[in-house]
Amino acid sequence: MTLRSTEKPTIAFYGSSLLSSYWNGAATYYRGLIRALAGRGYRVTFFEPDVYDRQQNRDIDPPDWCEVVVYDGTMEALKRATAEAGGFDVVVKASGVGFEDDALLEALLDAASPEAVRIFWDVDAPATLAEVRAAPDHVLRRTLDRIDMVMTYGGGDPVVSAYRAIGARACIPIYNALDPQTHHPVEPDPRFSADLAFLGNRLPDREARVDTFFLEPAKALWHQKFLLGGSGWGDRSLPPNVAWLGHVATRDHNALNVTPKAVLNINRESMAAVGFSPPTRVFEAAGAGACLMTDHWTGIELFLKPDHEVLVVRDGKDVAETLKGLDMARSREIGRNALARVLAEHTYDRRAETVDRILVDAVAARRAEVAA
Numbered sequence: 350m351t352l353r354s355t356e357k358p359t360i361a362f363y364g365s366s367l368l369s370s371y372w373n374g375a376a377t378y379y380r381g382l383i384r385a386l387a388g389r390g391y392r393v394t395f396f397e398p399d400v401y402d403r404q405q406n407r408d409i410d411p412p413d414w415c416e417v418v419v420y421d422g423t424m425e426a427l428k429r430a431t432a433e434a435g436g437f438d439v440v441v442k443a444s445g446v447g448f449e450d451d452a453l454l455e456a457l458l459d460a461a462s463p464e465a466v467r468i469f470w471d472v473d474a475p476a477t478l479a480e481v482r483a484a485p486d487h488v489l490r491r492t493l494d495r496i497d498m499v500m501t502y503g504g505g506d507p508v509v510s511a512y513r514a515i516g517a518r519a520c521i522p523i524y525n526a527l528d529p530q531t532h533h534p535v536e537p538d539p540r541f542s543a544d545l546a547f548l549g550n551r552l553p554d555r556e557a558r559v560d561t562f563f564l565e566p567a568k569a570l571w572h573q574k575f576l577l578g579g580s581g582w583g584d585r586s587l588p589p590n591v592a593w594l595g596h597v598a599t600r601d602h603n604a605l606n607v608t609p610k611a612v613l614n615i616n617r618e619s620m621a622a623v624g625f626s627p628p629t630r631v632f633e634a635a636g637a638g639a640c641l642m643t644d645h646w647t648g649i650e651l652f653l654k655p656d657h658e659v660l661v662v663r664d665g666k667d668v669a670e671t672l673k674g675l676d677m678a679r680s681r682e683i684g685r686n687a688l689a690r691v692l693a694e695h696t697y698d699r700r701a702e703t704v705d706r707i708l709v710d711a712v713a714a715r716r717a718e719v720a721a
Contacts, residue, residue, distance in 0.1 A: 356390075357389065357390040357391045357392070357705070357708075357709070358391070358437075358438035358439050358466070358708050358709065358712045359391075359392050359393075359394075359436075359437045359438045359439070360386070360391060360392070360393045360394070360437060360438070360439045360440075360441060360708075361394050361396065361433065361434045361436075361437035361439070361440050361441065362379075362383065362393055362394065362395045362396065362441045362443070362470075363395075363396045363397075363430070363431075363434075363440075363441065363442050363443060363446060363453060363457060364379055364395060364396075364397060364441075364443035364446060364470075365397060365403075365443065365445055365446050365447050366379075366397045366403045367379050367380060367383070367395040367397060367409075367412075367415065367417055368397070368403070368404070368407045368408070368409055368410070368411065368417060368419075369403035369404065369406050369407045369408055370408050370598075370599050371401065371402060371403045371406035371408075371580070371596060372401050372403070372550060372580060373401075373403060374550070374628070374629065375443070375445070375472040375502075375629075376408070376599070377525075377528070377531070377532075377599070377629040377633065378472065378502055378525055378629055379395070379443075380409070380412075380528065380531065381526060381527070381528035381531070381697035381700075382523070382526075382697050382700060382701060382704070383395065383414070383415050384412070384414050384415070384528060384530070384697065385528070385696075385697040385698045385700065385701035386701045386704060386705070387414035387415060388414075388698070388701070389701055389702075389705050391705075392416075393414075393415045393416070394415070394416040394417075394418060394433075394437070395415050395416070395417045395418070396418045396420060396430050396433070397417065397418070397419055397420075397446075398419075398420055398421070398422045398426075398427070398446065398447060398448040399419050399420065399421050399422055400422040400447050400448045401447060404419060406596070408598055408599040408600065409599075418430060418433070422448045424449065424452070427448070427449055427452065427453060427456065428456065431453065431456035431457050431459075431460045432460055433460075434457050434460040434461050434465075435460050435461065435462050435465075436462075437461075437462070437465060438462075438464070438465055438466065438712050439465060439466045439468065439708055439711075439712065440457055440460075440461040440465050440466070440467050440468070441468045441469075441470050442454050442457050442467075442468070442469055442470070443469075443470045443471075443472055444469070444470070444471045444472050444473055444474075444477050445472060445473055451488040454469070454488055454489070454492060455488065455492065458492055458495045458496070463719055464712075464715055464716050464719050465715070466497045466498075466708065466711045466712050466715050467495065467496050467497050468496070468497060468498055468499070468500055469489065469493075469496050469498075469499045469500075470499075470500045470501070470502075471499060471500070471501045471502070472501075472502050473619075474501040474502075474503065474504045474508045474511075474512075474623070474626075475504070475508070475617075475619035475620055475622065475623045475626070476554075476619055477489065478508070478511050478512070478515075479619065481515055482515075489515075490515055490516065493515065493516040493517050493518075494516065496517070496518070497518060497519070497711060497715065498517070498518060498519040498520070498521060498707075498711065499512050499517045499519065499520040499521070500520075500521050500522070500523050500704075501520065501521075501522050501523070502522070502523060502524060502525055502626075503522060503524055503525065503620070503623075503625060503626030503627065503628075504522055504623055504624075504625055504626055505522060505623075505624065505625025505626075505648055506625070507623050507624065507625065508520065508522065508623060508625070509521075509522065521707065522625070523700055523703065523704055524627060524652075524695075524700065525627055525628060525629045525631070525632055526632055526691075526695045526696050526697045526699065526700045527632040527633070527635065527636040527691045527692070527695055527696050527697065528636075528696070528697050529636060529692065529696060531599070532602065532603055532606075532632070532633045532636035532637055533603060533636055533637060534603070534607060534637055534638040534688065535603040535604055535607055535637065536604075537604065537607055537608040538601075538604035538605075538608050539608075540604070540608075541576060541601075541604055541605045541608035541609060542574070542608055542609070543574040543575060543576040543592075543608070543609040543610070544570070544573040544574050544575065544609065544610045544611070544672060545563075545566070545567075545573070545575050545576070545609060545610065545611050545612070545613055545642070545668075545672055546575070546576040546577075546578065546605060546606075546608075546609040546611075546612045546613065547559070547562075547563045547575075547576070547577055547578070547579075547612070547613040547614075547615060548578040548579055548597055548602070548605060548612070548630060549578075549579045549615060549630070550579040550580045550581050551579065551580065551581030551582050551585070552581075552617060554617040554618050554619055555615060555616075555617045555618070557618070558615050558616070558617070558618060558621070558644065559615055561664060561665045562613065562615050562644055562662065562664070562665055562668055563575070563577070563591075563613060563615065563665075563668070564587065564588060564591065565665040566665045566666075566668040566669040566672065567587075567588045567590055567591050568588050569665075569669045570590075570669055570672060570673070571588070571589075571590055572590070573590065573672065574590055574592070575588075575590055575591040575592070576591075576592050576594060576605075576609065577591055577592065577593045577594065578593075578594040578595070578596075578597040578605060579594075579595075579596065579597070580595070580596045582595075583595070602633055602637070603637045606633060606634045606637035606638075606639040607637045607638055607639050607684070609639075610640065610672075610675060610677060610680050611639075611640045611641070611642045611660070611672065611675060611680060612634050612639045612640070612641055612642070613641075613642045613643070613668070614628065614630050614631055614634070614641060614642070614643040614644065615643075615644055616628065616643075616644055616646055620646070621644060621645075621646045624646045624647030624648045625646075625647060625648035625651070626646065626648075627648075627649070627652050631643065631652065631653070631659075632691055632695055634687075635653065635658070635659075635684075635687035635688060635690070635691040635695075636688065636691055636692075637684075637688075638681075638684040638685060638687070638688040639684050639687070640660070640675070640679075640680035640681070640683045640684045640687075641653070641659050641660065641683070641684075641687060642659070642660040642661075642662055642668065642671060642672075643659055643660070643661055643662070644661075644662060644663070645661050645662065645663045649661060652695060653687055653690060653691075654686075654690070657683070657686055658683060658686045658687040658690050659683070659687060660675075660683065
């Protein structure tokens with residue numbers, strides 16, 4: 350069977366969750382990209398396991414631009430869900446699904462049609478590559494010869510080279526971006542009034558950097574107000590001028606980004622070390638017109654211009670000094686510049702245009718190969 354020129358390949362996407370951002374930083378990425386692909390005529394079905402209380406903490410209802418299949422966190426349910434992959438033109442297994450990832454990958458490779466394009470989509474490439482290097486018998490290393498391509502949401506040439514070195518046929522970064530329908534300027538909300546806000550779950554690979562870039566400056570600027578959002582910080586001792594918000598639903602992200610004088614992005618250690626990995630928070634903040642301050646990582650200038658569209662800091666002292674010299678007029682100017690840049694160059698529509706070309710060509714090539 351060949352696709353008619355007006356048809357797009359159908360996609361089965363197995364990821365952590367489309368419906369919930371609870372302990373699931375990839376949700377914004379999935380939503381933005383899949384919505385944009387739907388706008389180009391793709392029919393995507395997203396399969397997600399019912400684990401980590403995500404279904405009890407949904408941010409959105411099942412959307413009209415994607416069919417969502419929620420399966421129980423059991424091996425029996427996983428087998429039923431993966432059996433459905435055989436009916437799709439493209440089968441995607443994302444990293445970090447959260448339930449039996451290794452078994453899920455192997456089951457999907459077995460279930461996919463011979464004509465299907467098989468993709469491993471890595472939303473945390475530095476962590477995945479570290480695991481693979483440490484385990485010669487890692488399931489991904491063993492199955493890369495059955496995977497047509499690896500896509501990542503960051504990492505640039507270092508990640509591409511690393512994946513090619515362990516046997517990937519192709520590795521293509523599809524960077525995070527902005528969905529203007531979800532993240533956009535709103536009126537400030539007094540609940541989020543502060544000098545500096547940081548939103549991020551408490552993770553081992555990030556906590557030391559949160560100490561350095563957020564909590565230490567808060568101690569130094571004891572007369573200024575700091576806001577900390579995200580899960581897992583409840584039992585952490587915080588300076589008295591730091592208010593913890595707990596989990597912040599996506600519906601409040603725009604207000605949280607635009608209300609404080611500045612918002613801080615802190616990359617996880619592995620992401621900062623690799624570089625070329627702007628997290629979703631960068632584009633969410635810029636899309637709301639926020640004044641974004643970020644820790645330094647190689648490649649930032651490819652996405653936002655330092656001192657014009659973003660403030661780049663290298664340590665906690667830098668954060669404190671930058672914040673002391675920042676007034677609201679300068680804050681708003683940086684926010685306006687960042688918003689203009691991401692709308693022009695970094696939307697999910699732009700990313701989907703790239704993915705569209707890749708998938709159409711890959712499906713045609715696979716079908717020609719099978720037919721030969």
